[in-house]
Amino acid sequence: MALAAKSVDLTARIGGSVIGGLAYLGALVSLTGRAAYFTFLAPFRGTRLRLQPAVSQAMQIGVRALPILSMITFFIGLILALQSAYELKRFGALHYVASAVAISMTRELGPLITAIVVIGRSGSAFAAELGTMKVTEEIDALETMAIDPIRFLVSPKLLAMIVMLPCLTITANAMGILGGALFGVTRAEFALGGYIRTSVEALLLTDIVSGLIKSVMFGMTITAVGCHEGFSTGAGAEQVGRSTTRAVVISIFLVVLVDLVFTALFFFLSEA
């Protein structure tokens, strides 16, 4: 009797969280849709696009992230080279290090590491900024002034994200290859020029493009989660901290999920 009640309770809970998750995804899609409308369609219908905040967001998301992102991806490239060399060495195929690093950076790690750095820097900042504005009634103030908060606040962020994330990803790819080159030149008897030529020759255009497509999807995901968490902040300053944490955790989870979906998609497309 008690067991039956418990299992019903468990089913109800699983059902409840599935419905909750789907509703959350729905909210993200609707937020992204409205922000995309204000970014890409409304400017042609007479609604002004706020270009200046988009530029300053792009500075914040993109340019200021360059030093830290370059360093991290340089190290990741070096780590990748070391790890693949460990195995390749046994087959006497050490010269494959260049292509191994180049392909895994551009297809996977470049976009992913970039997204994770941007989540930490900007996704959390979106949630904190909008959450604070929610708590201080600034979002309500926008609404009573007949200014759509999504147009005013989210759409410049979305535009900056969609432009900057691919740019950052290209930098990350390049820095990763350079990191690999450090190993190649010092331990695998490559000349620097030769290492880079080998890397470039190993890459197909689809490797780079699939990575960049992913990075655009990541940018949309990070913007949607950060802004959604900001908008749904409850009353009180401690809620802002909560939203920020949630934004980071949920963004990382969804970015990996989106990554999986697109990687699988590209895999089956290349087979067909």
Place this chain on the structure above:
Amino acid sequence: MEPEQGADRRAEPVISLRNLRVNYGEREILHGIDLDVMREETLVILGGSGSGKSTLLRTLVGLERPSSGEIRLKGKNMATTSAAEMNAFRRKIGMSFQGGALFGSMTVGENVALPLREHTRLESSTIEIMVRLKLEQVGLTGFENYMPSQLSGGMKKRAAVARALAMDPEILFFDEPSAGLDPIIAAGVDELILELKKAFHVTIIVVTHELASAFLIADRMVLIDKGYVVAVGTREEMRSNTHPRVRQFLDRIPEPEVSREMDYLQMLTDDLRPGH
């Protein structure tokens, strides 16, 4: 624009609420409010904490959706209105929030200019002049280039009022204008509301729990308690009202404590009785 009907227009309500109910989730906050706001009057919504007065204000400016009932603005039912109509209405109102709600990333001048930049095609030099004018009206001449964080509490409220005035609104809403201010600064804000009333002939709706301020600025008052309208009337009518809740609120009598010892004991042991 029918000037000859001036007297009649003043008699017709700008806002009228009929059986207005508002829910937060499952919980009903306002249980059927009936209220008329007349043109160019200053109506003060009084009530204690948790009485529903702020919810009422948020519903009036469209930040909360009523679960049932009617809000009529000049005869038009806002509960069934489209987003475009709601925005058209919102361009004719100004709202001053409790903490000011100035945008922290913009200067005071940019805050005041924002509605003008968003909703008009005015030259930026014209907007600049209008911003100076609005700031002068609230006594903040020369503060255009300050950031909101550099202003004191009272100055923030004034800047917020300047922003609310930017579009020359027909209705001005104030949420707790004197909350968090010392008595002298609060009196200054009351004075400002009185000046606006005289100078602009706008309809003003103020939510407050400050009695002194309410009796100073109100043409009429309404007391909200636990989501119901308890009393509506002019200052004199309120003073002579004998409803126990009105008396309690106006005479500042605290909530009676649990009076009988047995009730108190029962309250403590309620869940402990066998059978629970």
